[in-house]
Amino acid sequence: MNRTARLYALVEELRAAAPRPLRIAALAARFEVSTRTVQRDLQTLMESGVPVRTTPGRGGGWTIDPATTLPPMHFTTDEAAALAAALAAADSCAPYAGAARTAYQKIVASMTGPGSAAARELAARIVALPARTDPAVRAAVEQALADTSVLRLSYVDAAGRESERDVEPAGLLTAAGRWYLIAWCRTRRAGRGFRLDRIASAAPTGEQAHPHDLAELLLGSAAADAVPPAALAPLP
CATH class of the missing domain: 1.10.287 (Helix Hairpins)
Structure with missing residues (x-):
């Protein structure tokens, strides 16, 4: 078994045993390699972002959270x-x-x-011309969308006017090379689009947002005809 196949197999072995931890010695015996090789493979998985972790002490070992990983997918x-x-x-x-x-x-x-x-x-051979977006703003927007939480924005409009807005995020829109946060603006009491590169700062308020339908917030706007990527038919 080559190393790539063994890494996949290690993940599946840990998924199958979860939440029970497996010891290095048991994994080494299972894959007929040294304990040092297994330790190195597990370290590689950790560094690549796979949620494997070790529990020290008697009864400890290596485990993985199956809820945060996907089973193997075979691509051509x-x-x-x-x-x-x-x-x-x-x-x-x-x-x-x-x-x-x-x-x-x-x-x-x-x-x-x-x-x-x-x-x-x-x-x-594929290149992208990046827009100017503050990484901290992007991270805050991503987290707010994931958590459905209220964001406090410092926003600069096209005329250069800055304002403070508390918004309830609904989704993201991309158009003409720009990214927009589509959200319910509590100040305007309506759906609004906020260009990410015009958001000077974005801070979580810790408040849970009301869910909003993205399509409804886009009604009456220039993006009213925007559509999500077409759903794919299931594979035969």
Whole structure:
């Protein structure tokens, strides 16, 4: 078994046993390698973002949270190359760019031979012109969307006027190379779009937001005809 296959198998072995921890010696015996090799593999998984952790002491060992991982997915070379290229080309200032980058690294790391080289070469031929967006603003927006929580924005409009707004995020819109936070503005008591590169600061209030339908907030705006990516039919 090569190392890539063993890393996948280690994750599945831990998922199958969860929440019971497995000891290094047991994993080494299972995969017929040394304990040092297993320790090195587990360290690699940790560094790549896989949620494996160790519990010290009697009865301890290595575990994984199955709720935060996905089972193995098998892509063709073309599918993996397309995913790697799309993720690598993600604007470094776009929302979720950090997660896109680590996902790209994991896909390429899992590929071997000509497929890996093809994915890297294709990704190298796609470039993105980044927008100016404060990383702290992006992180706050991402977290507020995930938590459905109220954000306090310091926003600069097209005329250069700055205002403070408490908003309830509903979603993100991308248009003409710009990203917008679509939210219910408590000041205007209406749906509004806030260009991410015009948000001077964004701070969580700790208050839970009311859920809002993204399509309803876009009604009557220039983005009223915006549609989400088409849903894919299930694979046969």
